[in-house]
Amino acid sequence: MPKLSIVVPCYNEQESIPLFYPAVEKVVNKMPVEVEYWFVNDGSADKTLDELRKLHQQNPDKVHYVSFSRNFGKEAGLYAGLEATTGDYVVVMDVDLQDPPEYLPIMYKYISTGEYDCVGMRRTDRTGEAKVKSFLSDKFYDVINKISDTKIVNGARDYRMMTRQMVNAVLSLKEYNRFSKGIFNWVGFKTKYLPYKNVQRVAGTTDWSTWKLFKYAMDGITDFSEAPLSIATWIGGMSAFLSILGLIFVIVRRIIEPSSSAFGWASMVCIMLLLGGLQLMCIGIVGKYIGKIYMQTKQRPIYIVKEKK
Missing domain, CATH: 3.90.550.10 (Spore Coat Polysaccharide Biosynthesis Protein SpsA; Chain A)
Structure with missing residues (x-):
């Protein structure tokens, strides 16, 4: 039986x-x-x-x-x-x-x-x-x-x-x-x-x-997909690309209008906070995967x- x-x-x-x-x-x-x-x-x-x-x-x-x-x-x-x-x-x-x-x-x-x-x-x-x-x-x-x-x-x-x-x-x-x-x-x-x-x-x-279900879902996503890492890479690439465009814009504007002033410290702070937040988010995504590797290598x-x- x-x-x-x-x-x-x-x-x-x-x-x-x-x-x-x-x-x-x-x-x-x-x-x-x-x-x-x-x-x-x-x-x-x-x-x-x-x-x-x-x-x-x-x-x-x-x-x-x-x-x-x-x-x-x-x-x-x-x-x-x-x-x-x-x-x-x-x-x-x-x-x-x-x-x-x-x-x-x-x-x-x-x-x-x-x-x-x-x-x-x-x-x-x-x-x-x-x-x-x-x-x-x-x-x-x-x-x-x-x-x-x-x-x-x-x-x-x-x-x-x-x-x-x-x-x-x-x-x-x-x-x-x-x-x-x-x-x-x-x-x-x-x-x-x-x-x-x-x-x-x-x-x-x-x-x-x-909250526990959300954490469990995040574990499932990082266990069976590398998409978050790809997203972090794209975010970093887009941020760098936009920064280059912004730099070119500032230089060209300075050449065309020598007397023009900067947009102000408030806009600069916002941009810095945005880029800093994106960087921390990407580091967090990478850290999630590194943490899983760390726990696995302990062989507990x-x-x-x-x-x-």
Whole structure:
């Protein structure tokens, strides 16, 4: 019988875990697969670890968990969960049940035919989300798909079922700064997306603020596109070109009208501030890439395990 591994990253989800497990069990018990769960406690500050210990004690052969020494982020939790799995197929799910378990049999039906290497879920709406967050999310997909060779489907979730071959390919990428939505697409393999309507959390509150999502989006753009560096180069080139034109204009005007005075210190200060701001912005873009190189060369582990069962 094929084995299905379920990876569930958790951060401050003490309220969701007791609801998640029975809801998923109700579905997978009807599927022709052997199931194992790998919960990853990402340095939670609440009683998430206690809930996982309790769940493991009740189902020691089926439920397992990895607990980090501190919070390393969802990407690290996802990577740790994938590393721990032993199944022929691996599915990634959020513990808040925003990833509907009832789609698991449909995903398995498609992937078990051998026609697909991955079956993912794609939200068709963002009902319940703040309008600003929804707007920024849509624009992120528009931007990254225009500037990157790695295309990401708008609304695609981490919720997906993958073959062991694809999981091994994802794990072979040892980069420290990870953006899984991009990695899943970068490794290739044939993927089918199933549409579904947005589902609200069953309990607790999300830790993903608009600012955190913005930072995550910036990481995704810099991880999978060199366009920001090209933009910085163009800005620098245009600034230099305009400065040369301005210098020529001043010289010619001085020759034509020897008695003419300068435009004034205010305009000069504005020009200096503009050029200085553009330079700092370009340096910041370059620094972002250098920072990623710096972290990668340190060869620090993606996560540190404190407890594993």
